[in-house]
Amino acid sequence: MEKMTLAERVQALETRLGVQFSKRDLALEALTHKTYVNENRDQNLKDNQRLEFLGDAVVDLAVSHRLMDRCPGVPEGELTKMRARIVHEEGLARVARSLRLGELLLLGRGESQSGGRDKNSLLADALEAVLGAVYLSGGLDPALALVDRCFGELVEEVASGAGRLDYKTLLQELAHERLKLSPRYRVVSETGPEHSKVFEVEVCIGEAVYARANGRNKKEAEQAAARSTLERLKTEEASVASPAVVAPVPGGPSPDDPPA
Structure with a gap:
């Protein structure tokens, strides 16, 4: 061309x-x-x-x-x-x-x-x-x-509602809102006999692989991978939002001790 x-x-x-x-x-x-x-x-x-x-x-x-x-x-x-x-x-x-x-x-x-x-x-x-x-x-x-x-x-x-409120849709919206990127799905492997295959799919956002999951077909595996990614993103968000816990220094004063 x-x-x-x-x-x-x-x-x-x-x-x-x-x-x-x-x-x-x-x-x-x-x-x-x-x-x-x-x-x-x-x-x-x-x-x-x-x-x-x-x-x-x-x-x-x-x-x-x-x-x-x-x-x-x-x-x-x-x-x-x-x-x-x-x-x-x-x-x-x-x-x-x-x-x-x-x-x-x-x-x-x-x-x-x-x-x-x-x-x-x-x-x-x-x-x-x-x-x-x-x-x-x-x-x-x-x-x-x-x-x-x-x-x-x-x-x-x-x-028609077929694409609403599924994990891929929810992940698409969250990834755009938080990261300004679209998730990408890739089949990593296909195993098992033709009538009973197992698909492994990974989901990437940007250059990072966020999750892998299995399913009886590509759509099922993609949904499972999207669900795992959503859980990971929400966990990360929660950890960032939580205040850090400062461990006491060995031999130092306890946080409950009155100020000197």
Whole structure:
């Protein structure tokens, strides 16, 4: 994909999105990372940061719109939490990978060689830029249609209650609130016969592994790992909140002794 022409990248993007850009320069801008612009100033390209800014608002609007349609009577605070379960860096990056967006991006050499095409943050930003470009090119309707296609299943899951109040959801909210990071789940091992497998999953937040747990399938193991991580985070919070107990120095005065 490195050798694709600029026009071929735009064509591939249109095919994967199922849209046609009336302003094809917007599509190219959405695919252009700032590191590429810095290394290729002679091409007079714009980076995708402004489109990313707009796309962030577009995806929030589109998902909010669908949640309000799907959940009449649900209060604002709960709708905000539901949207946060759908629109976050890891979720956006997952959608970007399903579109194989990384291989279409224009990246600087260093960013490309360091694995930028598979970085969650870079992919999430690029997807938002693409949504911003779709909106500017065709208006809200095609942007809503694209969000429906990319996020519709997850919107339905969260709106129907299937994604509420489970350990993964609770951990997602706590990790964002306290650490500003999304948990990541990885299958460590699969053991046992095909009809009775045991999955071991670990959960990471940032670079730290917080817990490992087993289950009869990946979802069960992920829930168990998320539960263990929640317990650990709450224990850590409690220990930080508790006042330190100062042990008496051997041979020194007791805390109950009157002052000298």
